[in-house]
Amino acid sequence: MSTIPLDELYREVILDHHRHPRGRKPLAHPDVEAAGLNPSCGDEVTLQLELDGDRIADVAVLGRGCAVSTASGSMLAELIRGRTLDEARAIAERFREVMHGEAAPEEVDLGDLEALTGVRKFPVRIKCALLPWVTLLDDALARAGEADRD
Amino acid sequence: METLLVDGEAVRARFPILGRTVHGRPLVYLDTAATAQRPEAVIEAEAAYSREHNANVHRGIHTLAEEATGAYEGCRRRVAAFLGAPGPRGVVMTRNATAAINLVARGLEHTLGAGDEIVLTVMEHHANLVPWIQLARRTGAVLRHAGFDPETGELDLDGMIRLIGPRTRLVGLVHVSNVLGTINPVAEVAEAAHRAGALVLVDAAQSVGHMPVAYPELGADFLVFSAHKCYGPMGLGFLVSTPETLERLEPVEGGGEMIERVELDAATWAEIPYRFEAGTPNVAAAAAFPAALDLLEAIGLPAVREHEIALNARAVETLERLGGLRIVGPRDPAARGGLVAFDDPLVHPHDMATIVDTRGVAVRAGHHCAQPLHRVLGLVATTRASWGVYTTGDEIEALAGAIAFARRTMGA
Numbered sequence: 059m060s061t062i063p064l065d066e067l068y069r070e071v072i073l074d075h076h077r078h079p080r081g082r083k084p085l086a087h088p089d090v091e092a093a094g095l096n097p098s099c100g101d102e103v104t105l106q107l108e109l110d111g112d113r114i115a116d117v118a119v120l121g122r123g124c125a126v127s128t129a130s131g132s133m134l135a136e137l138i139r140g141r142t143l144d145e146a147r148a149i150a151e152r153f154r155e156v157m158h159g160e161a162a163p164e165e166v167d168l169g170d171l172e173a174l175t176g177v178r179k180f181p182v183r184i185k186c187a188l189l190p191w192v193t194l195l196d197d198a199l200a201r202a203g204e205a206d207r208d
Numbered sequence: 209m210e211t212l213l214v215d216g217e218a219v220r221a222r223f224p225i226l227g228r229t230v231h232g233r234p235l236v237y238l239d240t241a242a243t244a245q246r247p248e249a250v251i252e253a254e255a256a257y258s259r260e261h262n263a264n265v266h267r268g269i270h271t272l273a274e275e276a277t278g279a280y281e282g283c284r285r286r287v288a289a290f291l292g293a294p295g296p297r298g299v300v301m302t303r304n305a306t307a308a309i310n311l312v313a314r315g316l317e318h319t320l321g322a323g324d325e326i327v328l329t330v331m332e333h334h335a336n337l338v339p340w341i342q343l344a345r346r347t348g349a350v351l352r353h354a355g356f357d358p359e360t361g362e363l364d365l366d367g368m369i370r371l372i373g374p375r376t377r378l379v380g381l382v383h384v385s386n387v388l389g390t391i392n393p394v395a396e397v398a399e400a401a402h403r404a405g406a407l408v409l410v411d412a413a414q415s416v417g418h419m420p421v422a423y424p425e426l427g428a429d430f431l432v433f434s435a436h437k438c439y440g441p442m443g444l445g446f447l448v449s450t451p452e453t454l455e456r457l458e459p460v461e462g463g464g465e466m467i468e469r470v471e472l473d474a475a476t477w478a479e480i481p482y483r484f485e486a487g488t489p490n491v492a493a494a495a496a497f498p499a500a501l502d503l504l505e506a507i508g509l510p511a512v513r514e515h516e517i518a519l520n521a522r523a524v525e526t527l528e529r530l531g532g533l534r535i536v537g538p539r540d541p542a543a544r545g546g547l548v549a550f551d552d553p554l555v556h557p558h559d560m561a562t563i564v565d566t567r568g569v570a571v572r573a574g575h576h577c578a579q580p581l582h583r584v585l586g587l588v589a590t591t592r593a594s595w596g597v598y599t600t601g602d603e604i605e606a607l608a609g610a611i612a613f614a615r616r617t618m619g620a
Contacts, residue, residue: 064562067562068559068563098574100575100579100582100589101589122556126559183562
């Protein structure tokens, strides 16, 4: 009988992001706002982006979620601030592929996000880890592309 | 009939799944409100049906078909008797409680017009909200919802009665809330609804099998519940009513079994309740469910209820001892069904459920299919522990230990 690897789910870096999440301050003048919902638990996340041309000048990740989604959102705020929209999209796509098991974590450079790959051992929690990133990919970046063209 | 000691090993021993381990620890199953575990007698009856009697029902002449039909119809009679309902002709067998509510909502569609009103509560399970949203969209009917006190979990009964008026066609409410545990005054609501000429549907998914429930005393026209929350198999639910009331529903699913005579371009319906049972039903589940009701009656429903009240008291006391938890719903253990949902500001419900599971403790985390209810509470999700005849006080202690462990894990 295997014991479940709890410490792989709640690694120290994840708990640190959870206790001290980055990017929690609402932006005064967001160019883009997108909301995501995890229908299985009802958790909601709101992403705000401030754009400078095609670059993400600032980002906020708002809403109350579990430790996994909060840490993931915090990492998102750190990772995409200052990146171009295309770079942010590439990170999000890479992370999604890894979490869906379509790419191995060692094949790609995920930075801090690597700590979240332990979540794959808890299939029902993968959605928690992806919530902010799916919101970024499916909603925020699409809106940002339009805002950038305007 | 033998008498069983509710908190004893005698009852637990009848549920084989309780002997298994989860992550190397004994299973502590506190998710009975989602589905109750099944006694050996139910498992055996379902297998015996498949092994010895399997055949399609109603049309067959041969011996097996007759036996299968006997088992299937036996379940209908047993459920009517268990609930003190007028008779088996008022009992429709469905896939689950949700299907039974949909059957009523769609069956009433032809009687509703724009501006007609449907009165519900905000504490309903999505199963008793969404079918009415769909019905309102199709007919132009208006939905009205009675509130509840977020502190006590108590239904705003006066408010609900005020919502009922001359345009009200249906009043629907949950008997026992699957999150708050609140036991609603169904009879009082039903009386007001009937004065206004409205029909009443009660969602009894959390009460049947957990407390004495008598169909005539509730005063509802339609009572729905699922076998699997009542120690029976999945894939079987019930709409309990009277033949006269069922007569008002249009059958919405067409097919075999539900007809009397079929032409290429016309058909007449079978008699009630068969006209609501198109296609081959879950006969094995129906053959097995009476064994669950036998066990409940052997223990005695008042004893089952006393046991769950004692567990409520133990749980509220134990969780309060932990400190910092917000328990939702009524304080009085006798005023709630057999469940306690709570919010721990230190540990999100999803983290809580994952972590306590590593200690073998099965609880439910999330909105429990009651998002509007959670909005009233100002919460997105809660953690819920729920009990049945097999739950012990030691398991509540195990839950408390696991919650403390979750807090340590999260560094809270």
